[in-house]
Amino acid sequence: MAAVRCQWALAELEQASISERTCNKVIATCGRQIQWQRAIQVLFQMVEVRQATSISCNSCMVACSRASHWQKALHLMRCLRGFIRHDGVTYKQAARAAGESSWRSGLRLLQEGFERMTEADVIHYDLALSLRQSAGSDHWPEALHLMKNMVEAQVQADVRSYSSSMTFEAAWPTIGLLFQDLLQRMEADEYTCNTAVSAAPWVRAWCLLRRKEHGMSVVSHNAAMAGTPWFKAVQVLHTLETGGLKLTAVSSGTILSQSRDMEWQRPLWFLSRCQSRDIQSNSIVQSNVLAAHVDSGHWQETLGNVMAYHSRGGNLNVALKTLSLSAFSQAASWQKALALSASERIDVVLLNALVTCCARVARWQEGLEVVCGSLVRHSLRASVVTFNAALSACAAGRQWQLAVNLIEEMEGQRLAPDSLTLNSMMLALGEAGFWQHAFEILKMFSSCSCEANVVSFTTAITACPAHQWPQSLVLVQQAASDAAGETSWAAAVTTLGRAVRWREAMCLGHIAMEGTHDAVMLAYATAVEKMSLEMRASCDSLPPVMGNACSEGCYQMLGGGSAQVTELRACKKELKELIETRNCHPILVRLAWHDSGTYDQRIKEWPQCGGANGAIRFDPEMNMGANAGLDKARGYLQKIHEAHPTVSWADLIQLASATAIEMAGGPVIKMKYGRVSVTGPEQCAGPQSRQGFKGNAGLPDAAPGADGTFGCGAKTPEEHLRNVFGKKMGFTDQDIVALSGAHTIGRVFKERSGACPFGYGEQAASKYTKGSCIVRKDKKSGCGMVGGAAWTKNWLTFDNSYYTDYKQAMDDDDLMWLPTDACLHEDPEFKKYFYKYAGDQAAFFQDYASAHKKLSELGCKFDPPAGFQI
Ligand code: HEM
The missing domain is CATH 1.25.40 (Serine Threonine Protein Phosphatase 5, Tetratricopeptide repeat)
Incomplete structure (x- = not known):
């Protein structure tokens, strides 16, 4: 139809019977219909009869640009210079067209237009801004300059001007200032709101969202949620709902993507919240919830949910199916796993998970049958992973003949075996008593271009007959x-x-x-x-x-060594139960360190030199001010000691501490045992027995006394630490910084050291030490006795957060930071290690483990003299 109309217009034009206005309309129509050649034809005919104006030229340029012929548009402009007087619109049009290929040419044309027309309106500036935008993010200073020019030229910026200049990847303060400016002048649109919220630090974004007058959309809320820890995202969610907006699947997906970091009940609670708001669940949401639960061992709670979702017709993606299979295998419900796979479109990934699941619950036969059947039925091509899973199922089922068949099948399919394949094969042969064949396979590793690993050697050795x-x-x-x-x-x-x-x-x-x-x-x-x-x-x-x-x-x-080993191992088992139920990791660590902490390297005789000799169990030491509260830990160990009287107190105390560190997620310390304990209170270190120290047998003070000096006369905390740990106990600066990292766990109590205002019970607790706080490494609830203040937020988790989060600890009134902690990042020598551990947890664990071992052996007499390990 449009083509006919163009045709008709051209015919009329030839007879010069139609007006300039009609011709312009024809050009515009041609442009809309992407008939740019016709538009040009009309324009040139108009030129011939001297009817063409800048309006005709502009519409024709639009027609060309619309058809992506921006060079033609520019060419037109240049050709018609002698015939038509171009106006500002022509230049903008040309700049837009030129900007398609080069922002520089675009800007040049804009400038030319500006010089000829001597006026620039907001469209001119917006165009310049968007050209700068395509020039790249490092052009944001020019963008800001343009905004300033607009103010000077008294041209009122519009939302487009702001959104263009905010889109540059400038840092938050710049975007924040522009957004503030925009808000003072006009309503922000959704795009600018989203840009501001995504660029803002979380607290700022949250504040912006809470100022409801900006009309922030759900998208802005989602932007603020993305990339923030889930507990902050939940606060944004709250703002979203109180602002009358509706939670969407994207919002819930954003939060649930972090479900693995949450305590296990939370994703479920969140899911039910979505359901009550009629938000359609999808397989990503479901798999996030299930993943969190499988990780924490609470798969039963969600598996039902997933199955209900599935029976409602919900799609199960591969991740969800694999997770469900893993949950089923934990439940030893291999039949359900098989049923799930049978009802679904099967793929190789799922098959691999299925065989592994069946092998795990010793149903290798069923697993293999499904795999073989499915491969044939669905014409799937098995991968090496499938063969490996099937081979390990064979090994578990002692089916060496089947394993050999599988290897042949692999060869037939030209799949190269990897180390896992060979290991499984060796296992299957070894289990069947074919040790010579297992050895042969070990020799095959190099010819198969794979490396024999520790599993390979272990499997071959296990296959060795006596x-x-x-x-x-x-x-x-x-x-x-x-x-x-x-x-x-x-x-x-x-x-x-x-x-x-x-x-x-x-x-x-x-x-x-x-x-x-x-x-x-x-x-x-x-x-x-x-x-x-x-x-x-x-x-x-x-x-x-x-x-x-x-x-x-x-x-x-x-x-006799082996008897001691057996007893100590039994103690370790009981200690693990004690720590698991009482969450008393920190106090056990502190008890052991305060037993060792009396050590004085300047005294050569045992037990006068102090150290890890079990003397802390006697009142003269236990009643020293520095040991306030530790009698509780002695009570815990008393019961274990009664059950294992041959284990020395000194060993038991140190074993408890190393076990606590391990259970809190810290390093496994290569401890030595066989410590001889002191036998009576008369062998304790007296409080004033350490030269240069006023009391506490030279244990450190949390803070200087009223006269501003520490118990050793030191005026600064760093001097105090070097007196206690260096001069008295023989530790290096590095040891001091590493050992202090033990404060990544534990708390300070008003009633014990008195070094903080927080004390026993819920009322006196800081916000991180309430009964409801999740602080354990495994995110299980429970924190032992409620109250006090901790150095870190997860104070039953041994990690390097003591070093990484120290600024927070300093700023937050509910966290602890003692002067002896602060000097570690202020003193030039200490701080080298402090920052090293902040950046490298593995280095911290390594140095901590070695300093802890040293601390646990101070002043010890071992029987047998070389000690032993358990
Ligand atoms: C550097 C010098 C140290 C000072 C000034 C110091 C001071 C303190 C103070 C004041 C408390 C609080 C006690 C309370 O009120 O209950 C405490 C707790 C603790 N300290 Fe230290 N400490 C130091 C070194 C160490 C070392 C070397 C370790 C272990 C290797 C350690 C492990 C602990 C633990 C685990 C707690 C928590 C106890 C609990 O929660 O019951 N401290 N420390």
């Missing part, structure tokens, strides 16, 4: 280069135990003791126990070839 024990030693040697070779050592010790090669087992055990490999020690102890009493007796007459080291290891492990 009479092949020398082979296990060869293999363990090969595995020894691997730092994680501990399990292969353990496997070798077990093989030697089976072969009753007790001397070799002891040698390995001793080497392991040096390297403190827990798993080897365990295997070693089990192997030793299995050996006959006769052999134990002959241990004392070891031939010299075994060396002194071996006989000492033999003595330690066989001569």
